[in-house]
Amino acid sequence: MNKPPTIKDIARQLNISVSTVSRAIRNATDVNPETKKAVLALVEELNYQPNQLALSLRNKQTHTIGVIVPNLDYVLSVMVRGIDEVALEAGYTVMICQSNESFGREILNTRRLLDSLVDGFIISVSSETKTFDHFKKIQEKNIPMVVFDRVTPALVAPSVRLDNEMGGFIATEHLLEQGYKRIAILAGPKNLGISNSRMDGYLSALKKHKIKKDDDLIVHCDFNQDYAFFATQELLAMKKRPDAIFTISDRMAIGAMLAIKKKGLRMPQDIGLVGFNNEPVVCLVTPQISSVDMSAFEIGKAAAKLFIETMHHHEDMTGVEQILKPKLFIRESSKKNLNK
Amino acid sequence: MNKPPTIKDIARQLNISVSTVSRAIRNATDVNPETKKAVLALVEELNYQPNQLALSLRNKQTHTIGVIVPNLDYVLSVMVRGIDEVALEAGYTVMICQSNESFGREILNTRRLLDSLVDGFIISVSSETKTFDHFKKIQEKNIPMVVFDRVTPALVAPSVRLDNEMGGFIATEHLLEQGYKRIAILAGPKNLGISNSRMDGYLSALKKHKIKKDDDLIVHCDFNQDYAFFATQELLAMKKRPDAIFTISDRMAIGAMLAIKKKGLRMPQDIGLVGFNNEPVVCLVTPQISSVDMSAFEIGKAAAKLFIETMHHHEDMTGVEQILKPKLFIRESSKKNLNK
DNA sequence: AACGGTACCGGCAACGTTACCGGTTTTCCC
DNA sequence: GGGAAAACCGGTAACGTTGCCGGTACCGTT
Numbered sequence: 001m002n003k004p005p006t007i008k009d010i011a012r013q014l015n016i017s018v019s020t021v022s023r024a025i026r027n028a029t030d031v032n033p034e035t036k037k038a039v040l041a042l043v044e045e046l047n048y049q050p051n052q053l054a055l056s057l058r059n060k061q062t063h064t065i066g067v068i069v070p071n072l073d074y075v076l077s078v079m080v081r082g083i084d085e086v087a088l089e090a091g092y093t094v095m096i097c098q099s100n101e102s103f104g105r106e107i108l109n110t111r112r113l114l115d116s117l118v119d120g121f122i123i124s125v126s127s128e129t130k131t132f133d134h135f136k137k138i139q140e141k142n143i144p145m146v147v148f149d150r151v152t153p154a155l156v157a158p159s160v161r162l163d164n165e166m167g168g169f170i171a172t173e174h175l176l177e178q179g180y181k182r183i184a185i186l187a188g189p190k191n192l193g194i195s196n197s198r199m200d201g202y203l204s205a206l207k208k209h210k211i212k213k214d215d216d217l218i219v220h221c222d223f224n225q226d227y228a229f230f231a232t233q234e235l236l237a238m239k240k241r242p243d244a245i246f247t248i249s250d251r252m253a254i255g256a257m258l259a260i261k262k263k264g265l266r267m268p269q270d271i272g273l274v275g276f277n278n279e280p281v282v283c284l285v286t287p288q289i290s291s292v293d294m295s296a297f298e299i300g301k302a303a304a305k306l307f308i309e310t311m312h313h314h315e316d317m318t319g320v321e322q323i324l325k326p327k328l329f330i331r332e333s334s335k336k337n338l339n340k
Numbered sequence: 341m342n343k344p345p346t347i348k349d350i351a352r353q354l355n356i357s358v359s360t361v362s363r364a365i366r367n368a369t370d371v372n373p374e375t376k377k378a379v380l381a382l383v384e385e386l387n388y389q390p391n392q393l394a395l396s397l398r399n400k401q402t403h404t405i406g407v408i409v410p411n412l413d414y415v416l417s418v419m420v421r422g423i424d425e426v427a428l429e430a431g432y433t434v435m436i437c438q439s440n441e442s443f444g445r446e447i448l449n450t451r452r453l454l455d456s457l458v459d460g461f462i463i464s465v466s467s468e469t470k471t472f473d474h475f476k477k478i479q480e481k482n483i484p485m486v487v488f489d490r491v492t493p494a495l496v497a498p499s500v501r502l503d504n505e506m507g508g509f510i511a512t513e514h515l516l517e518q519g520y521k522r523i524a525i526l527a528g529p530k531n532l533g534i535s536n537s538r539m540d541g542y543l544s545a546l547k548k549h550k551i552k553k554d555d556d557l558i559v560h561c562d563f564n565q566d567y568a569f570f571a572t573q574e575l576l577a578m579k580k581r582p583d584a585i586f587t588i589s590d591r592m593a594i595g596a597m598l599a600i601k602k603k604g605l606r607m608p609q610d611i612g613l614v615g616f617n618n619e620p621v622v623c624l625v626t627p628q629i630s631s632v633d634m635s636a637f638e639i640g641k642a643a644a645k646l647f648i649e650t651m652h653h654h655e656d657m658t659g660v661e662q663i664l665k666p667k668l669f670i671r672e673s674s675k676k677n678l679n680k
Numbered sequence: 681a682a683c684g685g686t687a688c689c690g691g692c693a694a695c696g697t698t699a700c701c702g703g704t705t706t707t708c709c710c
Numbered sequence: 711g712g713g714a715a716a717a718c719c720g721g722t723a724a725c726g727t728t729g730c731c732g733g734t735a736c737c738g739t740t
Contacts, residue, residue: 017720052455053397054696072417093452096436112433115392357690394726
């Protein structure tokens with residue numbers, strides 16, 4: 001019930017002015033060492049904590065970063081931990097909001113965080129999002145903003161992401177090198193940038209190896225296990241079924257794996273499978289699934305670092321984009337020649 | 341660069357006082373309908389947004405809840421989504437901080453959130469935490485606080501949690517009913533409340549079925565897969581090895597499963613296995629692992645609801661504790677008699 | 681004509697903090 | 711010993727908002 005002490009209280013008790021107290025606590029210049037000692041002693045005694053709200057109001061910064069993510073699945077939660085790590089270090093507190101892949105929710109979150117007067121945003125956009133006015137509003141107000149992971153050309157901002165195209169490329173090329181000929185891809189929603197990039201990588205690997213693209217082997221489905229399961233069933237029911245599948249997420253790879261197993265096909269002999277993200281779960285299933293690894297933690301850290309730079313150097317960082325390289329982890333689901 | 345508009349700007353443009361503008365925007369009483377219309381029109385035009393910082397400073401509330409969790413693994417991230425859901429609905433924004441199971445980090449997070457002047461806390465304590473002064477400080481300041489999931493008697497506060505004892509009990513009793521005789525338990529760190537409760541359940545199930553507790557079958561190990569793997573290896577190397585294992589988390593169950601498989605034992609024939617949390621991954625491994633389900637989403641929602649109640653009714657809610665009931669999902673790893 | 685009531689509005693203070701300016705005292709130097 | 715600089719301190723305004731109080735103008739009633 002007793003209110004927290006303010007510099008006013010300290011000033012009153014010491015019979016000095018609030019200005020002096022303020023200086024004593026902060027600056028050290030223009031204040032008698034004696035006085036300063038007395039103030040600090042009282043600060044200790046009363047357990048005085050500066051009121052951040054008042055400070056924020058005055059200084060117009062809250063030392064808070066708004067983070068908006070579509071969800072908190074494995075990859076994103078690791079990224080968020082990376083962000084957290086760096087932000088905490090730099091003296092920022094992080095407000096994490098989940099949009100639940102919902103456009104409306106994303107707008108609401110943005111508004112709320114804007115209301116809370118965060119110093120800036122670190123954003124990964126929802127898969128449902130097709131227009132970006134709510135984010136552009138942030139930029140119009142000259143509030144720093146960094147996007148990560150789910151990056152889109154439609155939203156011009158400093159960004160950190162994986163080289164998704166390369167990810168798609170190395171996964172596909174690996175399958176080709178293993179001797180697979182008809183490689184299908186399970187992609188995500190059509191407007192999802194990471195999905196399209198990974199598919200571009202897939203396509204250019206095919207091209208490099210002079211394989212004609214077959215539209216029947218390109219399947220778009222929702223970013224989850226069940227849809228991937230059904231989509232795979234359809235793929236396997238084709239007259240000329242694919243002999244390998246590349247999925248743009250591990251969750252989808254799991255779905256595909258289940259469908260493949262249900263059909264009685266063996267991996268890697270009858271069909272090859274490569275996922276994306278390298279989540280721990282891919283090592284737990286049978287067969288273990290090859291997967292493209294993005295170092296999620298590093299991406300998160302890089303995003304936060306880039307954000308902090310953007311805050312400090314006030315120049316325009318709009319064009320900056322950091323692109324991290326993926327790495328393929330080859331496992332049972334696609335390693336045909338064990339002696340290779 | 342252009343600063344956001346304030347009521348002062350509106351007042352100036354309309355040649356009225358800020359008080360009137362304030363009233364026009366808010367209260368509607370004591371203000372000419374004409375004036376009000378003009379004000380609201382200008383509000384629209386300038387896209388005026390009240391400065392929450394100033395409001396918070398005045399009203400001494402921020403409409404922000406600080407959430408501290410030890411990590412963002414599957415279960416907790418689902419709980420957090422539950423909290424988020426309810427909080428958003430009620431007009432609160434959530435600040436999520438991860439302690440990373442670190443005591444020091446937890447203290448730092450608490451201080452940061454306290455500095456940010458959150459309206460209250462929803463907390464799940466870190467496994468490393470043995471003293472609770474940092475949380476008691478919150479209570480001393482009369483700031484509402486609800487604990488969830490990782491609850492401890494050492495910290496008296498309104499709480500929401502699973503009936504962990506019942507969870508341990510039903511898991512163990514199930515194994516007994518399947519005919520297993522020597523049931524080991526892989527528990528977590530000794531100071532972790534949820535671990536101890538689940539173990540209590542385990543013990544009372546043994547007792548009910550008149551089975552002597554065997555200290556060799558009670559293993560404490562760190563809350564993760566690798567430790568569980570090694571601990572299980574040791575268990576299996578015993579002269580009289582257990583014929584079933586109950587682990588207090590699925591992550592540990594996975595570790596145990598790997599050790600069991602490596603040893604060449606079959607589940608459920610040679611050895612039974614039951615985990616806890618019912619994470620999706622238990623259905624993906626072979627064999628599928630039986631697990632005790634807590635409805636994590638519901639726990640999160642309940643925690644947020646309880647928090648909001650605590651905020652509103654200012655009476656003392658210290659004693660309140662909500663306990664949700666677990667449910668066992670029986671799968672291949674422990675279902676000996678398939679026809680049962 | 682005097683009074684009371686209502687509708688409407690503006691000024692002041694306050695929330696907790698700091699930047700800035702101006703003032704007084706002390707110290708130092710030639 | 712006179713002047714200047716340094717050391718120290720307090721007052722004021724401001725950040726954006728609202729609660730409270732007081733004031734004016736107008737209306738209707740007796």
